Amino acid sequence: MPSFASSSEVRDTANGVLLVLRGRHVLVAGSPSDDVRTIKGPLPDGVDVTLESNLVISLSGIFDRVKIDSRDIQCSAIANHLVNYFHANCEQLGVRPASQIYIDEYDGVAKLMLSPTRPLLKPRSVTTTVRLSAIELLYVFRTESHRIPQSQGQHKSRHTRSYFFLHFLHKQW
Secondary structure (H helix, E strand, O other): OOEEEEEEEEEEEEOOEEEEEEEEEEEEOOOOOOOOEEOOOOOOOOOEEEOOOOEEEEEEEEEOOEEOOHHHHHOEHHHHHHHHHHHHHHHHHOEOOOOOOEEOOOOOOEEEEEOEOOOOOOOOOHHHEEEEEEEEEEEEEEEHHHHOOOOHHHHHHHHHHHHHHHHHHEOOO
């Protein structure tokens, strides 16, 4: 069976800002393929997901429909929080502490890497075991004012609010 992906989405709204986290989990059954097909819905019950090698997590973001530069993602508070989360929970997750976030030279995307610490257990069944090969995370931020038609004065207010929001995301304020 070729490579395939499942996805999930979590949404939250606070103070006029919508935050959506979209996760795409790339899985391999047998030999990996170049074409990754996305399945709808959760994985069927009884499918074991294993981590056999390094796991690359891709991070990207969109703010009010504008892609956030990978360098801004790399030094954001959200990315720093994610690395700290993996460092604090690495033992429970069975992974080594996460790498620092880096910009991939091939695709220009901000990424981090996790490595397994535990030996691979023998799967219950080869037909019900898939390998996790990558996680892609997309953070989408949208301000409430982005959805409403704006006059010239409202545009300036939205620009100021966007600036402060992005400033908050940056860990070196």
